[in-house]
Amino acid sequence: MDLRGTPNFKLTYTVTLTATTLTTKLTIKNPSATAWDFTTLLHTYFAVANIKSAAVTGLTGTTFNDKVDPPATATSAKPTESRRGVTVAGEVDRVYEGVENDHVAVTGTGIGGGAVVVYKNGFPDVVVWNPWTDKAKAMADFGDEEYNNMICVEVGSVADMISLAGGATWEGSQTLVAI
Numbered sequence: 001m002d003l004r005g006t007p008n009f010k011l012t013y014t015v016t017l018t019a020t021t022l023t024t025k026l027t028i029k030n031p032s033a034t035a036w037d038f039t040t041l042l043h044t045y046f047a048v049a050n051i052k053s054a055a056v057t058g059l060t061g062t063t064f065n066d067k068v069d070p071p072a073t074a075t076s077a078k079p080t081e082s083r084r085g086v087t088v089a090g091e092v093d094r095v096y097e098g099v100e101n102d103h104v105a106v107t108g109t110g111i112g113g114g115a116v117v118v119y120k121n122g123f124p125d126v127v128v129w130n131p132w133t134d135k136a137k138a139m140a141d142f143g144d145e146e147y148n149n150m151i152c153v154e155v156g157s158v159a160d161m162i163s164l165a166g167g168a169t170w171e172g173s174q175t176l177v178a179i
Contacts, residue, residue, distance in 0.1 A: 007036040009164075025173035033166040041127060041156030042174055046109050046116060051148050054108035055085030056128055058101045065159065067093040088151060091132035097159040099126045105179075106153050115179050122172030123155040 009030055016023040024042060048054040063078040068091050071078065081096065085107065103119045104126055120126070129152040131139065136147040155174045164170050 007034070008032045009036075021175050021177050023173060023175040025171065027169060027171050028164065029169045030164045030166055035163055035165045035168075037161035037163050039156070039158045039161055040123075040172065041125075041154045041158055042123070042172075043152060043154050044118070044174070044176070045150050045152050046106050048106075048108045048149055048151055049110065049113050050108070051088050051130060051151060053113070054106065054151050055087050056104055056106055056126075056151070056153055057085045058104035059086055059096050059099060059126065059128075060084055062096045062099050062126075064097060065095040067095070086128055088128075088130045088132075091130065091135060093129050094127065095158055096126045096128070098124050104153065106151060109178075117177045117179060118153060118155060119175040119177070120155040120173070122170070123157055123174065125156050125159050127154040127156065127158065128152070129154065 007030065009028055012027040014025040014027070016025075026040060026042070028038070028040075030036065059081045060083065062081050064081055065078060078097075086094075099120075102121070103117050105115050105117045107115045109116050130147055130150065131142065132147050136142050137144045155172075157172070162170060
């Protein structure tokens, strides 16, 4: 791996577990005098009893970049999520940009069909991903039928780069609460 040109940085990943929450936090420090840009995403996979009964709420009215079914042209307007709950009935890979809510919820999680609320701080975007049948079969580290029992809901900053000035520190976190 060629790391020439990689900026100097210090990354701290903190995990805090309580009786009712799981918090993960990224702290990135730029010790150099030169600014640099980066993107980041926390890949959080949730077990669901059945993907067809799972949904992600809190994204209504948010524009998104659909990586599976992109707009016809680069100048086409990005679609806006109109559904109260984002459901999965095929491959999905969407970047919801500038999500104004400080939280989203994932319903239908686990075997009991409960929900998890994802509180986010410092992360403007939310990615919803499920590979569905063809991609699941093509992935060496993913069972052919595992797409039926998972949904990935990732908080991050991927639509736009974060610029970190020399000597500056950036923080982003998520807190998961089972309800």
